[in-house]
Amino acid sequence: MLRLTLAQMRRSTGRLAAAGVAILIGTAFVAATLLAGGVLTRTTNDAIAARFADSDLVMGGPQAFAPQDADAIRAVDGVAAAEPVTATSVALEAGSRTVYQMAVPAPSDPRFDPLEVVEGALPSGPGQIAVPQDVADRLGLALGDEVANVRYVWDETDPEADAEEVRDELTVVGTLDDPYGAYAQMGGAAVVSAQDAATWAEEEGDDGTAPAVMVALDDDASLEAVRADLLAASPQDATAQTPDEYAQEAAAAQTGGEEVFTYVILAFAAVALVVAALVIANTFQVLVAQRTRTLALLRAVGANRRQLARSVLTEATILGVLSSLAGLVVGAGLVQVALLVARGADLGVPLPTTVTITPAVVLVPVLVGTFVTVLASFAPARAATRVSPLEALRPADAPRAGSGAGRVRLVLSLLLTVGGFALLAGGVALGMSGSPDVGLLAGVLGGALSFVGVVLGAVFWLPRVVGVVGRLLARTGPTARLATANTLRNPRRTTATSTALLIGVTLVAMMSTGAASARTSLSAALDDQYPVDVMVIGNGADGTVPQDVVAAVTAVEGVDDVVPATDLYAELPDGWGLAPTAVDPTEAAGVVRSPDTIAGLEPGTLLVPEGELQNAGLRVGETTRLTGPDGQTLDVVVALGSSETSLLTTQDARALAPDATTTRLWVSVDDPSDTDVVAAVQDAVAESGTPVEVVGAVVERAAMQSVVDTMLAVVVGLLGVAVVIALIGVANTLSLSVIERRRESATLRAIGLSRRRLRWLLAMEGMLIAGVGAVLGIALGVVYGWAGAATALSLLGDVSFAVPWRDVAIVLVVALAAGFLASVVPGRTAARTSPVAALAVD
Template sequence: MWRVALHQMRSSAGRLGAAALAIVLGSAFVATTLLAGATVEATTHNTMAAGYAEADLVIGSNGMSLDQVHELGQVDGVAAANPVSRAFIDLHAGDRSEWAMMGPVPSDARLSVPTLTDGALPEVEGQVAVVADLAQRLGAGIGDEITLTWEDPADLDDGAEPTEHERTVQVVGLLEAPSSFFAMAQQVLTDAATFEAWDRTGGAADRLHFTEAVVLMSGDADLAQVRTGLEESLPGLTVQTVTERAEDMAAEFTGDGMLTALGLAFAAVALAVAALVIANTFTVLIAQRTRTLALLRCVGASRAQIRRSVLLEAAALGLLAAAVGLGLAVAVVAGGLNLLAGANDEVPLDTTVHLSPGIVAATLLTGLIVTVGACAIPARLATRVAPLAALQPVEGKPERRAGRARIAPAIGSLVTGAALLAGAVVLSAGAGEGSDAVFLALGIGVLGGLLSLLGLLTGAMFIVPALIRLGGRLLGRSVPARIATANAVRNPRRTGATASALMIGVALVAMMSTGALTAQESLSRNLDERFGVDLTMSVGHNGAEPSRGQVQVLADHPGISETVLLEQAVVELRSARTGTDTTEFVGAVAEGSLEQVVRDADLAGGIPERTIVLPRSYHDWYGLEDGDEVTLTAQDGTEVSLRVHLSGIPGTALVPPEVLAELDESAQITTAWARFADGADELDVVREVQAALTDLQAASPGDPTAWLGGSGVERAGYQEVISTLLTIVVALLGVSVVIALVGVANTLSLSVLERRRESATLRALGLSRGRLRGMLAAEAVLISFAGAVIGIVAGVAYGWAGSTVMLAGLGDVTLMVPWRDLALVLAGALVAGLAASVLPARSAVRDAPVVALAGP
């Protein structure tokens, strides 16, 4: 039967082409999804791990001293250990100055985040290497001297003015910092002695500056033993590999794997939809070959042989088509990654196509299993037809009733699936950030989606004719339109099967478009809450006030839309519930509109009366909660009681202006906040503003040194990664649409073959070729209309449910409807239906009526 199967494939290659194309695209969809997942994983790791260079382990702590970091380097199996420094110092070169992040030269070059581009790294005391663009702004080059200035924060604890320390050093090298938003690379690398001098004058001997350190293991060291040795060396340490740390960092802004789970959910549903489309197409195709199979029965083939020949043919077709689909996926992913990498220089997108044996096996097995599974029922049904009956012409038989027995199962599946979807939404809403509960809700939601989809497919023969009759009224009362409407609803089973192919594809498109838009909007809102201020400019808390020129630099830059000035005072903050007692800088708006600058929607109406707005980090540091009562005590003893509101503001606590006036009437302006303009390149804005401030410093030497902070660049980096990942997911939509259109075109073509006698009869009665084409076109458009409407409604519902489940851990989910995309999908489905009727119409009008009436 193998030879018979191959002969049948060669003799009917044309008819198998559409089914093979569907399998190619379905397999390519699977492979593309898997390859994209591998790329996402690699990109996430590269992006988050960029700040740790080639380190093997990352050490986390509530605080470590430099001496304790050195102790980590003495643990057996450790080749080098260095602190991850976030120290800011003031650099002076002539009349120019800037704030910059400083760190020590790593004891091993593999631990250096910035790379040396010119000169040498510091080797002796009094040498530094500086990032090239920073050196250019300062007007310093290799061999020039610059001055490092820093303050002793310990003096603030005693209420005194900070002691200023300075050291003159020589620039011996230029560095290039990584472009990743998340690298947090030092801009100045100092020699070990200079860095230790900063550490020793940083306050009391027990002051702990570092929350992270990186470790490089020796070549023959055992990971488990080194971990144990590090954990035993200092209490309270967390020891992670760079991969583990990168995964934790990614989870912080993706909602503990929510974005990955969202992509996997879409991929799982897309795979199921692709399988259903292929099964529908192949089922109709095999049904058209019943006569050929029956001829084999006539010459002595047994039923088992007939079934085996069909399954062998399906297996060969599935494997060959899947192999082509794999190659297509590799080409698409390779081209797409190169395009994305060129368009997103700031995100280190991994452009390697990660084609593993597992992906190859999964793709080939998918093509094989889906094709053989799709042919199992048609092959079994073909063997049940009596040989002589099978030799009869195959004609579509009109049905008087649309299978009333299917109503109850269809409604049952639809209702059960909807209930499971609702249950998944409720379960995820109550799960908070518990990943196990979210994945349980995901499983329930996928099951509910498949059940409801099954209900829609089963009930399509009832829903589609009703929508077709509605669409027929819109087409008018012309003869082709009336005949097309009558033909489309005459056989509800066939019409429902034809519309289902497009319905499935459109539902997938609508679901993924809705899910992607909802996810992007919800994640952006979450980032707005976490990173409330884009850019901050400060001159320190030692009584200095930014000059009007410095403020004007912010206000005049085209990449900045709004600015606000804050005045600050030093107070004691005390919480009765937690026992918190700490010195804080409290600020209030002096000029500008806070509502126009802060992105947190909770502050859109300003700061409520008798309320203090604190960064969300205060919950982790001091255990403060929304609604807690705290008391602020001014230096003159004035006390004010306020309610706590946690927000995404950076660093400074905020109170209404009248409250700050009670605490300190002489508070000075020390800080400016700014919001990036829509569409601005955040990183370029920061660089240009910093360069303008440095130039201003040279022109006005009396101005204090301003330094830029804020989370806008980091926020933009998160959004850039989110957009990149969502682009990869949404890019898969084209595959599902083409699969659906292949199914529609193939089903319409076979339907026309079944109705050749009917078409010939109409021709004999005087219907022109043009009107026959118009009738078939109207029928295709009506079927496409019905399938598209059902698919859009179902897709939006699935997209909302899936997004709610996936993003529940992030907080409130903003449900969105992509109206433009849905309108394009509907228009595209109608045009596609019209295009799908072209070849079948040509086939219908090709033969003369007498020839066509002679039978197929």
Template sequence: MQTIALSTLRAYWRRYVAVALAITVGVAFLAATLMVQSITRASLGASLGESYRGSALVLERDAAAYQDGSAADMSEPPILNDSHLQFLEGTSLISAAQPVGLTGTTLLVERSGENGDAKPVAESAMLTIAPTAAGIGALSVLEGKAPVGASQAAIPRSQAERLELGVGDTINVGAQAVTISGLSADSNNPTNTFGVQVWADLPLVRSIMKNDLRYDAIALKLAPGVSIAQAESELSQAATSQGLTDLTFKTPDEVVNDQVASFTGESDVLTTVLLIFAGVALFVMTLVVSNTFAVIVAQRTRELGLLRTLGADQRQIRRMVRVEAVLLGIVASVLGVVLGVAVMAGLVAWAKTLPGAIFTTFSLTPTALLVPLVVGTLLTLIAASAPARRATQVTPLEALRPQDVATTDQDFGHASTLGMSKGLFIWWLLVFLAGTGALVTFSVFSPNLIIAFFAGVVSLTGVVVLAPTYIPRTVAALGKLTGTRTAPAKLAALNAVRQPLRTSATGTALVIGVSLVTMFLTGGTVAKATLDGAVATQYPVDFTVSSGGSFDSQATSTPLTAADADRLKTISGIEAAALMQPVGVTDESGEVLAASAADLRAVLNDPAMVPPEGSIIAGKEAIPADSVQVELTSGKTITVPVVHAGADYFQPIVTLETAQSWGAVSPATSSGASADEDAMLPTLYARGSSDLDSTTLNQIRDDISSTLGVAPMNIGGAAMMRASVGGFIDILLMIVSGLLAVSILIAVIGVSNTLSLSIIERSQENSLLRALGLTTSQLRAMISREALLVSLTAAILGTVLGVGYGLAGAQAAMGNFAPLVLDLPWITLGVVLVCAILAGLIAAIVPIRRAVQLSPVAGMREAVA
């Protein structure tokens, strides 16, 4: 039987091309998913480990000892300081000791305003200790030289270009004025991505940090001839003898592994999510493989009957089909693994060309090679099990029957005729109803995303299992609805449901793919609209610009002025701006801001937020009571009524006319004045255009920063919040849709494969139709219409299911947060629907080509043979 199986694969290899392609794509997806984990860890290791470059050992404090309470001195935090550095420098085992650590501080840059006045701009800075010895650490100077002493510093060239700085310029780091001695390459360490990285020599770090000086670790370069084991043992003993307890000496690889584990939380969420999508693709692949083998077995009825006539028993027939499946699974899985490795290697090579991602490292583990190979082969064998059992039911008498084994009549009124008993049908119908009921309950009435997710899985399982009972009926109804007046249309409608189990298996694969894509698109879009509505409610101002931005008590802040509001209005995308001046303070919420009623109506998104005359408006959480005492800037304290806004934490505002009637005095400010730390500083409110996207918003933020001379961190508001949340959701939807598109691709392969095998199966019938006068154009139209009926049915059912599941998921996720905003992505859903239909038509190209190229005489001869 093994010989016959090999001969069959060689002789009829065209039958297996499409199914092999489906297996290859599914296995490639799984292999790529498993490689993501190893590549992520290798890349993190390459980036996190740059601080220990050139070192042999790394000294750390034993944080675990403090966590479990076994530290010798629980009064100290698990940090290192100069006492540890002095200990290391005093031993002959070490040739260099490099402190490692990051410290947050302030970076002040002087910029000239429009009138030539100097405006200090505050940026957050990450102070990084520059290497003190050659060949150790991650500093790479591109221009100038490394910093030396307490008066020099180096910054990355990219940050210098953004801040318009160069070698020789002066900046303020914390309270220390320093000169830029050099421009460095960007850091690969992800912990350095916040703020501006400032390389500082140890004396400058000590000058800025003073009593707060601390190191995360100390990288050690060993003296010549000293081994790692010797250094670790002797240094541990020496440290203990000098009272330096709870120290650990690790190799750089060990430290990086610990950091990677901490960075990923001992788990790989990304890989888990990708495995879910890979599971969907493999499930669809299994449906396609099972359907294809079922058709192949049906086509080989005469062959199998003849084998039974020649003495083959049921066990041998079953083994022959399984051998074919195993061989096909092995070959296609190997190709899939190779494809997955090639794709990931290409992506890593491309990532290395991107700024800030040069540390991306390709890594291949045995798991990523063996698991997809085994899974692909096993799933192919499992998918072929049912067709293999059907093959054993072929009796010797089947060899004497006509070649056309397609069922011409089906009673769609009974579930048992569709491969399912009435009892099983009722059971799965109850499962579907129970899952759907639970999904509605925990989405609408008692929102709970986790329970709703599992309820949705149960409901979708019912949809898949019950597919044979509704997909053929839907295809038949759609065939009648779209018209059967012409011969090709009538034949297509009949052919589409001649094998209902085959039709349902093919349609189910496409239904799953389309429904999942539309589900995520619908759920994501509705969730984004809901979040936008919630953000608009909680943040009724598009843009807020605050004065100053100091992290350091010795740094100064420059108050914003009415002239800044005028400059803000000139920025493209800003429709209105107003200077909000502090006119008083409350014990509950701090400053009370004021602007004219006209300005407030112009800048607030909701006109109802403009406070009534004689009252202030504030969020319920900011001021819970209906009245509040306000200490005005004039020194007088009054009690005023409070109107609660829809935004819970909205800062109290009042019209300038009301504040002036109370006797409040707006603080006089000028563009050159500075305010101390406790001063009440004005704020700018602005309203943006309604059609701003995330790219435009980022540009507006940069324009505000450069025009007003304020740090980007001082710019906030609803627009920036929406851009942040919306941009994340858009990227997530794009990635998810791309991943799920793999399952649709496999499903389309299944449609093409099923049609191709159906054409082979109906060679005699099609040839007879050609002999009776059916033209090639009519034959093309018949096959295209047949593919269209299946793909259109699957696309419509998938879209309806996806929209329903997506709305339920969005309600379950957002129900406890904000009222659901039903903003369906109609255009995107329409595009998905059209693409699914077109994909079905494209899948018919190969079957059509085979059918029209076969002459009537050759077709009759092939069928008889």
């Protein structure tokens, strides 16, 4: 039987290739997901570990390490050097430009230095600094130039005294590069002498503690022995880990996104494999139908039912192994190409040069792909065992389910569908009532159960939907009526094919709808959280933003409007302090994204956020008295505000603090997602030489949109996978239909139906099956997407439901095109059959 099985596979190469492509795509998806998750994990761990350079161990833990703890670590036998991980912030001023930059002390051992010197050297004494190359370019610095570090020091003995401006003149001795992204999240790092760093930290009141200590060992020291000694000499609960171990723990604690990403994409891959299983089942049904006479002859010469079933399963196993191995190669190749492209694009993230092949990466796709293929072939294998030596000498109609099994399936599908949707509604209600964690769990479970119910019961209702749509199309002519009748001839096969597309489209529509709703809701939440797009805040001793800065920001291309605002300090009658921001409500209306921010702001009114109301013991509607810094008083009516800070009108601010000056600017931009405007504003204020800070919702919104866009990019990839696999399934269904209807096709040709009309008949069948599956999938996906958004985003406030009409239209058009393309090969096969030859088949 094995030789016969291999011979049959050789004769059915074309048909098996279609099923092989389906499983290849699914396993390639799994392999690519595992490899991509590994790359993300390695990239994150390498970025964290890069800060520790070539150190042997990193001392960490929940506690901070005091200077005496670092001394105790240095005294351990086998320790060559130890250095606390510290950093400070410097305001580097050169000419009229100022740049805020993180700085680290020069390392005491070269093994602690993750930076590379581009030109010059690291500081060797006080008064020296090495700066990142981009900072040197921005400030126009060269080796030997002077740059000032502007600091403000407060006199702790006189709390009411103003801060004293201190300027440390530093000599640029080197420029730096950060090749491994050790300080990428902090915008790079300058290097100063250890003496200067310690002096500045002491003046700022820093106690000299550090969250971690890097350790370098002697060449002949035993890592495990020294590790044990270090733990004994360190504070309780301290840890001693290699940089890689420390990075893995830090990544798990801070950014579990890689695992979440991997699990989500693996869920997508699982869906792709389910769709592939339906396609494979249809493919083997086609093969069994084609081999009906062969199977009957085998039964006639003595082959038993078990041998026929074993032949089909063996064929499926061979196909699954070969296709899965090919999918593994394709998936690894795609990830490797993506790595090369990403490295060439210089994304600013240290990426590995090659993918890492692990046993899991090899075994999981191959085993899963083979298992799915064999599982999908069980039903066709059973069909092969039912072939009778006498009855199967010609293709027989597909078997119909008995009434008992039909009733059981119907009841089970109804219970799952109704119960699942009820649980989904309960999850939405729980999420919107303040329990998103429980609600999300209930929603996911309810959505899964209801979708299983929908798919399980599709055989009962989907053919009827196809029939209704077909009857509407039947008015266009006899070809449409024939196409509708043919789709209903075998309801089970039509249902299986349409369900394959329905699954993929439902997931795509769900993710697109959820992402669109998330973007709309998160944008609205950002509008409420941040009153304006960009905020320029005075960062000097007095916090003033001078008029030249206002003019510079106003002149930036992409800036729409600029409104000055003033930060005040006032006390309530009970001594509680408030820090309201004063703006002109008429001018502010032109820059705020959310009108609720300044709703109700008018002279004599103090808008107070809900949290501050509780802390200050204020009640909405009451009148209270504010006392300014110079003793002036102002009576105001308390109102509830939606901003994170209290708000006053500029008119009231002048009465409360006549000498108050502009301390911040509210800036609106033409395009709220354009982060280049923020960089342009930073450049403009740097030219002024005034210490100010630039923050705003534009950066937050861009980061949020980047996450959502990444999710949508993944969905687009899934759409491509689902469409390709569904196309194969529709093509297989139409091929089997062509085999079963050879006589019918010949009769139609004999009475005058042209080849073109016969091909168009099959095209209409393909588009009808694909179109109905796509429309139903879109409807289900929108419902699931809305439910997920309502549950997961309820804590943000009101959830905005959105329908991604463009994505929906693309899905529908692609599905119809896929149905049409799937009919091309079967249509040509049917058209090539001559009427005489087909009528001669018996």
